Amino acid sequence: MSEILEGGCLCGKVRYQTTCLNSQIKINCHCRDCQKLSGGPYVSLMGIPPESFSVTGETRCFEHEGGSGGRMRAFCCSHCNGRVYGEPEIARGMILILATSLDKPEIFTPNADMFVKSAVPWDRMDETIPKYEGAFPRG
Ligand SMILES: [Zn+2]
Numbered sequence: 001m002s003e004i005l006e007g008g009c010l011c012g013k014v015r016y017q018t019t020c021l022n023s024q025i026k027i028n029c030h031c032r033d034c035q036k037l038s039g040g041p042y043v044s045l046m047g048i049p050p051e052s053f054s055v056t057g058e059t060r061c062f063e064h065e066g067g068s069g070g071r072m073r074a075f076c077c078s079h080c081n082g083r084v085y086g087e088p089e090i091a092r093g094m095i096l097i098l099a100t101s102l103d104k105p106e107i108f109t110p111n112a113d114m115f116v117k118s119a120v121p122w123d124r125m126d127e128t129i130p131k132y133e134g135a136f137p138r139g
């Protein structure tokens with residue numbers, strides 16, 4: 001088992017690493033913004049502390065109104081436009097990595113679904129994990 005997790009965008013110009021190997025925040029987000037940004041029915045997000053995270057390469061930040069009212073900042077590669085991570089205003093002090101941008105996306109196992117109220121009818125979810133109508137409640 002390596003000491004860090006690494007990932008990046010499609011073209012490889014943006015690369016990141018995190019020392020957070022045991023995130024407890026592993027959520028599939030079914031909100032409309034994630035659908036529009038990704039082109040898929042949901043995105044899988046892994047929450048990590050900012051101090052565990054470093055990124056290289058040029059990113060572009062797209063800021064928009066998140067599903068729960070707060071501002072959401074989506075960071076994408078300025079070359080290939082691949083969305084790599086996000087920073088929600090509502091959960092300051094947390095970086096949300098897109099799990100599919102990890103070099104080893106198979107290490108990710110979602111433990112909840114959020115914004116299931118805006119899931120598309122053809123979305124298929126794991127019935128055995130908790131579902132939240134809106135944002136994941138942060139304790
Ligand atoms: Zn790229």
Ligand SMILES: [Zn+2]
Pocket residue numbers: 029030031032033034035067115
């Ligand atoms: Zn979302």
